[in-house]
Amino acid sequence: MGLFSRFAPRLGLTPSLSRATVRRMRPIIVIYGSTGTGKSDLAVELATRYNGEIINADAMQMYKGLPIITNKLTAQEQRGIPHHLLGSIDLGEEPWVVTQFKREAARIISEIRSRGKLPILVGGTSYYLDGLLFEGRVVDDQPAPEGGALNRDELAAKYPILTESPEAMLAKLREVDPVMADKWHPNDARKIRTSLEIYFGTGRRASDIYAEQRSKKESKWASQKHTHSHGLGEVLLFWLYARREALNERLDKRVDRMMQNGLLGETAEVYDYLQQRLAAGETVDRSKGIWQSIGFRQFEPYLAAAKNGVAGPELDKLRQAGTEDTKTATRQYAKYQVRWMTMKTISSLQEEKLLDRLYLLDSTAIERWNTEVLEKGVELTRKFLANEPLPPPAEVSETAREVLAETIERSNRQETPCRKTCDVCQKTLLTEGLWQAHITSRKHQKAVRGARKRQLIPAHAVPSRDLIAVTPDMPREEVTTAIDSP
Ligand SMILES: [Zn+2]
Structure with missing residues (x-):
């Protein structure tokens, strides 16, 4: 979009990245942020200075053509920096599922590194970035990770219990995997079914798989202490943030x-x-x-x-x-992207002990983009690549201090147990986070629209109407599964 690059100064020294550093450190930069905050521009700036190549993680920008609808950088704005997964699929194709993105992105990352260059991932579609960064997410979200020869329909054909009532499925689950059975609300057919699908599809209990993932993670962290080393390498994360009114x-x-x-x-x-x-x-x-x-x-x-x-x-x-x-x-989409950060990414980062690598850069005022986003981003990246100590993220700016504290607090609060029932959908949710996820889900919105049409409910009676967001780049199925998985 070039809105931001116009302000870009030529910063002095541009220490280029050595092959040895890439090999030893396996660095990777990940840029999160809502639409219109200048993510793509920052990525190009960092790539030109630090010998980087860019991997697009925006589901819509993966489509060929349509530069205006999808807000793609022009060739000129890309400044000769290789951009991967940008404009690579046909209009008629379905958006990639997260496993596909993960696989391709991982392949490209190692290719970039083999050229001695720095991979820079640029978000947009947070569930792609999260999927790549946080191991286990995909298994959590999808049935049959290993014995996954059968898809959902095939499983249902083979195990008719999967199409029965929630009570019947829960009874079966209690038999085969009591730990998972205890976790789910009796009405939550979807989660009960997913746990059963994992059992039937892999021959293993979902609870065992999750426990194994947890202990793998824990032992990984115990052995690596505080290196911020990660399956993907050494990670530096940016969150481009702009205050809502300005944005x-x-x-x-x-x-x-x-x-x-x-x-x-x-x-x-x-x-x-x-x-x-x-x-x-x-x-x-x-x-x-x-x-x-x-x-x-x-x-x-x-x-x-x-x-x-x-x-x-x-x-x-x-x-x-x-x-x-x-x-x-x-x-609404921009708001939804911030909500995703609060509801999902922050807690995953906390779990992975990567939260002190998340740097919020304040993109609220375009006229201060240079000093607030560009210069700070460049300097943090320099320190990161030089293996110098990085400052605490809260110290980067007043906005960072305030917004990070607030977001982390909200993220932690979402785990707070509660018991709220949505009268429209007749669904009971057991934590604040799940409740928030429910009332912003498409399923709920659809139910609300339906109920309204039938004039069953007045507009003011809809739970937290102002929180309802659209999720344009997300396959419908993922909205509900990704947000309220275990
Ligand atoms: Zn509802």
Whole structure:
């Protein structure tokens, strides 16, 4: 987007990274942050200074073309730095599942290192980054990690109990894996079924697998003390953060700029492509992939009307509505990304003892981007690569001190046991975190919309309406499983 690089000064010395350091230290930089905070720009700045190559971890930017919808850096903005997994899959393809991303990213990371260069991972899609960083996440989230020859449907065909009532499944689970049976709420069919699937799919108890993962992790940490060494190597993490009001304003302006730059043309391309596939009689799962990208969904009514010959003020009105909806969805997405950091990433980092490697850089004011983001990011990276002591993350800025403390506190609070029931979904949640995850899930939102349509509930009775967020880059299934897994 280049919004940030315009401010980039040429910082003096650029110590380049030696092959020996790469071999010995296996360094890796990971950049988290919501949309519009300048992640891609920081990545390029670091790569030019420290001999880096960039790996994209944004599910939408993995799609070919559509530079405006997906906010890709232009070739010029990439400044000759190799960008991997950027624009690499076709429009019709499904977004990668986390295992696929993990495998490819790991392969690319070792390739980059074999060239004596520094891998820099740039987020967007937090569950890709988390999946890569935190071992065990994938096993936690998906059934049948090893004996995984059978998929969900095949398992269900072979073990009909998997399609029975929650009570029946729980009874079976109590028989084969009582530890897991005790963990789940009796109504939570999905988790009960997942535990059973793991048992049937691998021939092992899920509780044993988790216990083994925990003890592996613990022994790893016991033997490596505080080196911050990690399966991936020596990790330095950045979290680009902007205060909400400032970010919202920036995001609104970005949508206006996207409109000027041809957003409508791109959405029309996607729309035509969709119509072609539908006309060819294909079934298109519109709940994921490019069909869920912000900008496309919101302009669909406009595009459909335009195709049907609607014109004049009526069409203008639809375009206006599309613009507003795109702005709203973008803001909600940014909020959702921060929530993910709070609800998921922080606690995983805590568990991996990597929290003191998470540096929040304050991207609130674009005019201070140089001093707050660029210079601090460059200096921290320099120290990291030189193996010099790094400052405590709270000392990087006032914002870092305040926001990190607040976020860590909220992250810890989410484990607080509670018992809240969602009257709309008839679901009981056992921790604050799970409750928050539930009321922001698509399932819940859908139920709320349904109930509203049937006029069963007045708008003000919906639990924490303001927390409801869209999750455009996330396969629907992952929203519920990823957020409330064990
Ligand atoms: Zn609900």
